[in-house]
Amino acid sequence: FAAQRHVLTYMEDAVSQLLENREDISQYGIARFFTEYFNSVRQGTHILFREFSFVQATPHNRASFLRTFWRCFRTVGKNGGKYSSICPEYHCLLQLLCPDFPMELTEKAARIVLMDDAMDCLMSFSDFLFAFQIQFYYSEFLESVAAIYQDLLAGKNPNTVIVPTSSSGQHRQRQPPSDCSPLDGVEASLFYQCLESLCDRSKYSCPPSALVKEMLSSAQRLTFYGFLMALAKDQGINRALGALPDKGDLFLDPAMDQELEKLVAQVSGLSISGPTSSTGDTANLPVRNSPRINSPWKPLHHRRKMDTESEGSNEETDSSEN
Numbered sequence: 001f002a003a004q005r006h007v008l009t010y011m012e013d014a015v016s017q018l019l020e021n022r023e024d025i026s027q028y029g030i031a032r033f034f035t036e037y038f039n040s041v042r043q044g045t046h047i048l049f050r051e052f053s054f055v056q057a058t059p060h061n062r063a064s065f066l067r068t069f070w071r072c073f074r075t076v077g078k079n080g081g082k083y084s085s086i087c088p089e090y091h092c093l094l095q096l097l098c099p100d101f102p103m104e105l106t107e108k109a110a111r112i113v114l115m116d117d118a119m120d121c122l123m124s125f126s127d128f129l130f131a132f133q134i135q136f137y138y139s140e141f142l143e144s145v146a147a148i149y150q151d152l153l154a155g156k157n158p159n160t161v162i163v164p165t166s167s168s169g170q171h172r173q174r175q176p177p178s179d180c181s182p183l184d185g186v187e188a189s190l191f192y193q194c195l196e197s198l199c200d201r202s203k204y205s206c207p208p209s210a211l212v213k214e215m216l217s218s219a220q221r222l223t224f225y226g227f228l229m230a231l232a233k234d235q236g237i238n239r240a241l242g243a244l245p246d247k248g249d250l251f252l253d254p255a256m257d258q259e260l261e262k263l264v265a266q267v268s269g270l271s272i273s274g275p276t277s278s279t280g281d282t283a284n285l286p287v288r289n290s291p292r293i294n295s296p297w298k299p300l301h302h303r304r305k306m307d308t309e310s311e312g313s314n315e316e317t318d319s320s321e322n
Contacts, residue, residue, distance in 0.1 A: 066243040077125030140204035185223035
């Protein structure tokens with residue numbers, strides 16, 4: 001159970017943060033730190049503003065990142081927003097949550113939508129999001145699928161297809177037979193046999209083989225990007241992954257809407273209750289720092305330094321005004 005849930009990964013990360021920030025944590029206790037940390041893991045907010053190596057470390061982390069990206073930026077699609085290239089627009093949004101998120105993954109997700117032939121076309125948020133989900137969550141699986149697809153194009157026996165390694169590159173360099181055009185793709189049934197074998201032996205996350213079989217059952221031949229697009233559009237696979245809602249509910253999130261309404265109400269209350277002069281002129285009033293409203297997404301162990309610095313800054317301002 002511990003290995004399946006990657007408990008050791010989270011314990012190591014928690015201890016690492018504890019040692020790195022032990023002076024700050026000592027102010028409120030180690031027990032409270034661990035409680036806050038694992039609550040954030042359970043809620044999926046632990047991946048916010050973390051390095052990419054941690055964000056992709058476990059399936060739970062990947063699902064949490066996908067869910068957070070959707071909840072933070074769903075208004076882009078809700079308001080009809082579209083971006084005109086693979087980057088920098090969507091990539092900039094990803095980097096707001098993970099500063100070192102690699103450009104390569106964003107490009108690969110965009111190629112699923114655009115079929116690798118028109119990278120300057122507009123992409124809707126929903127199309128990008130579901131393609132990004134497949135590319136990000138199943139990245140290792142898709143690397144293996146790409147190698148299998150190239151081997152099948154080259155006429156390699158599907159029963160001896162090799163999962164991509166440094167030694168399998170020589171197979172992918174062979175030219176396809178003259179009677180097999182890459183535009184025609186590969187035989188769907190043969191392709192599925194290879195995928196089924198891959199899923200059985202892979203140590204990485206794979207889409208449910210039964211759903212893949214159902215998805216390919218009506219096709220005779222398919223291309224690699226056609227397969228990726230089918231994965232991205234399949235709502236059964238989306239539900240099995242469990243990070244995003246169905247496409248019809250993509251722009252509905254009552255819980256987040258309620259949180260946003262609370263934040264707006266707090267900001268509005270601060271503005272209304274601010275001091276004003278008898279003449280209504282506020283231009284000459286001394287400037288005070290507004291109380292910082294902590295984001296509901298940021299767990300305690302991510303904001304402790306910011307809180308300490310903010311409190312110190314306010315104390316200095318108060319003493320100077322007095």
